[in-house]
Amino acid sequence: MSASTERGIPRIPGVRHADHVGLTVPDLEEAVAFFVKALGAEELYRSTRGPDAEFMPENFAVPKDASLTLAMLRMPPNLNVELFEWDTSDRRTEHPRHSDAGGHHLCFVVDDVDEAVAVLRGIPGVRVLGDRKEVAGDSPRVAGNRWTYFLTPWGLLMEIVDRSRVADPPPLVGPADWLTAAPENTRKDR
Incomplete structure (x- = not known):
């Protein structure tokens, strides 16, 4: 029996590998430029979502007025980085x-x-x-x-x-x- 099972934490079935790391940034354009120019990332796509008073709190645990823009980056050879810029009435900046x-x-x-x-x-x-x-x-x-x-x-x-x-x-x-x-x-x- 593993230590996790002994503590009551079951193993999640089917976990294969990490897919990406997600980070929230204050300015998406600045962050994408840094990752692309300084670290050699490739931007794969962008997406937006919200505000949506039901979906956002339920699926992201954020306020109902929150909206996001994200950019998915590929950092060869092994890492995907998802950068988020959020807009919400109570966004913390520190x-x-x-x-x-x-x-x-x-x-x-x-x-x-x-x-x-x-x-x-x-x-x-x-x-x-x-x-x-x-x-x-x-x-x-x-x-x-x-x-x-x-x-x-x-x-x-x-x-x-x-x-x-x-x-x-x-x-x-x-x-x-x-x-x-x-x-x-x-x-x-x-």
Whole structure:
């Protein structure tokens, strides 16, 4: 019996893989431009919804006057990002801090953290948080990990990491796993 089952949390049947990450941004055009230009994303489509006094509260847990515009982005090779811009009478504008409930960040693997930080420092509105860090003996399993956090121009916390110097990394999902995780009918090696 798994720990989750022991705590009364049943396994959801049929879960296959993550499809996308959804993030709310204050200005959709600014966020899409950053993801496309700085991170290499491709915009796939846009959509709008609301206001709808019944649908919006029931399906999104937002006020009945809320409306949204969204853009779905593809971040090759493995991530879809859905960006939302909401309009509602009681919209909050402050981001949760990393230490607050609901705090979050999005992390990208890079080839060289120092090169990436140099480029980030040149993007107007980006705030790099401190200098590049390297994990040492406090976390021996990932010693050698090189990383840095930064804030986008609108305040989204992001991280860049280079794991190439980690001697014996934990089994984090990466490119070697993508093909083997694909269902048999979608694999291209057949």
